[in-house]
Amino acid sequence: MGTHVIKMPDIGEGIAEVELSQWHVKVGDLVVEDQVLADVMTDKAMVDIPSPVHGKVIALGGQPGEVMAVGSVLISIEVEGAGNLKESDKPAPLAAKETPVAAKVEAVVESKPAAPRTAPVCQGPMVAREADERPLASPAVRKHALDLGIQLRLVRGSGPAGRVLHEDLDAYLAQGQSNASSPAATAYAQRNDEEQIQVIGMRRKIAQRMQDATQRAAHFSYVEEIDVTAIEELRAHLNEKHGASRGKLTLLPFLVRALVVALREFPQMNARYDDEAQVITRLGAVHVGVATQSDVGLMVPVVRHAEARSLWDSAAEISRLANAARNGKASRDELSGSTITLTSLGALGGIVSTPVLNLPEVAIVGVNKIVERPMVVKGQVVIRKMMNLSSSFDHRVVDGMDAALFIQAIRGLIEQPATLFVE
Template sequence: MPSVIYKMPDIGEGVVEAEITAWHIKVGDTVSEEDPVADAMTDKATIELTAPVDGTVTALGCEEGDMLTVGSMLVTFETETEGDTEGDTDEVDNSAAVQNTPDIDADLTPNPSGSSDFIYKMPDIGEGVVEAEITAWHVKVGDTVSEEDPVADAMTDKATIELTAPVDGVVTALGCGEGDMLTVGSMLATFTVEGDVTPAAEPAPDETAPIKASTNKPAASPKPRAEQPIMPPSPITKKVLASPAVRRRAREAGLTLSDATPTGASGQVTHIDLDRLETALEPLPGETRIKVIGLRRVIAERMAASKRNIPHFTYVDEVDMTELEALRKRANAKSGETRAKLTVLPFIIRALALTLRDWPQFNARYDDNAGYVSQFADLNLGMATMTDKGLIVPVLQDAGSLSIWDMAAEIARLAEGARTNKLSTDDLSGATTTLTSLGPLGGIVTTPVINRPEVAIFGPNKIRPHLVMKDGVVTERQVMNFSVSCDHRVIDGYDAAAMVQDLKAYLEDPTVMFLA
């Protein structure tokens, strides 16, 4: 029989979640359309939610007293036919990927057949996280899973966690689509299990364990079945006016009537309005639409917030790297094959660590809500690293205490860990400022965006040959432009220029940095 998912509707006034204060149904009940289902209480009112279809209740999305976000699964019904339900439709996207160890939070409801409906709730994944983005599903409705099989990937601001099945069973419902935010305690998935199964709680996640970043690789397409997940219109909003023909067309085309702008004489949605809605939803010829989710979404949000909140300015100066390059080559020649080859990056970082001892305002964070700047004695340097999934910023801890060789080894470890998704939480946290480098692609000048709430970001550019006049003679030198972007609320332009001059002194006479 067709399965209908009734999602928590939009109950208006900017409300994003509501408390389910009372259930009027239970699993196994047969209901008719418009029968009371549950009471949902917001800060402003208590709303009675009613059944959108005739059917049998197969799963409830939460318990009484739980908070449920708009769009989360409220009830799942089995219906005799697909019916003629009206309102918002939302195809459940049954593709994606993840890894977990958090405590299991679930409900077990017996069925007359002897099986049980097991509701797996979004677990508490620690560190004060109240919600996570489901970036990938590893299961779809109808799949048979075993305990510990991957179910979904949940991404927070700090990590991507793989959530695994707490029981053996058959997937009967998914709580959201890929890219949706799900709060802790909301229904993640529902399983049909044999008998009365009570899983053992698992240990809390190990914050030092390696983090598996989502691959954002879509799983196989779901098999066709008579599913019709729906979200009925808000019970406190006015019913959308439309003729039966318009409603039928919208339903067959998978359009939501409330998304259309009505232009009919009585405020009804017309065929012309559906034409406009279809044009807005359908890609143009040659257009490919890619949903922004997971790491790419986080990067987009953080960069937008940084540019929106921080008045950036960038200072650039030219540095003569000839002597440093000569020193680097001598060091590599002397070490032979016993050590990894040194790049220029460890030398730049050592010079930066020494410089910032005298310029602590650059090695700082600005809490603009609380109104204070935190300056740090140790340089924990974020290192912007490009990977196949996007930009990741591992942290070189206490960079000023490392030798050139130890620094080179640690940089290599962090870069490899970023590319293979094997960095721990400690490797990704605690940065006091950031350095971004494009290596040989470095260009002439960069104007990097600050990693908020830090107040500066440093950007060495490409080293290139350049003819200069030195002691009356034209000679070739190896030069590099060095960029620093600063938060003008905290750092003045003069300070940026003076700081870079001190940095230049170390880089242009590199033996000095080993005497400091």
């Protein structure tokens, strides 16, 4: 038997160190080739680290949340044969029992899709864990278990590395074990439990970016009410006529088109500001970031060259990127390079919001929900579909008057949708 040492790989782009976000294995686990061992976080994306060999994990080289240098020892695996261990590669082993992080951060694949994560299928839904042992599960599964009154430590996970899945909760309930095991099943039972969650990986990056944006940029927001009755009628007509062959249109591709057209008159909004060099770069290409909520937090995949896309092309790309982000499959290139951002909470959009800039951009357009309201049109009270745009700008670069005129231009295009296509 020998030892195969896996070092922190060179992710590229001159990155010298990365954050170890989460282990998917522990000391003593048997692993197979291409099984994902760990997630690491760069400045831009989450990356899977797969195993190149079959073997048994004998040592881990870091703790979740630890920043590790490229080339440092990540993990040691016992293998058949001589292995590749050098004296200088021997890591200081961690304790065999580790506390997993609160939520898995789904990986962002860099160059090619990772092979499916493999793990033995567990027999039976219930397992006994120690009281302080925290089972692996996503935030959605944890919330589902809490709502059902299930203690996760009693549920056997069938996912990779014993991760508890929604199906495992269903199996647990099917065997009628939750009522007997969980005092939380009583809706009005007192609770004194606490939960500490490490802010690491993608959540740490989001927190850092949001804090950095609010500290560096001089935010100001502008809210405008828009009548979307006409464009909603156009959207319904196009979906009825072409939806089966070209795909259904949401409002987002229309808004992307409105941004593209309005930016011709207001190019200062399609810009990046390097505050250290004191340089504003205005771009001809419109790369629209579309803020997307995922299990690991807010991600902003980028619709590149929106100025060259049709409605259906934009719609297909928005859908593709959103699915990739939610499934943890968006690449670094797909999550970077935006010039202006569009953010929407869909039906939960509320009345007004104050979106935070996606630095180094200088403008972000926020979409609120559509509501029907009585409005006065040509002296008559009529029911119209109304929506607010809540947008934020960097006051260091964008003047208030220009911001208002920019949003008014978008309003005019949306309220008279034919003008979106008039050249």
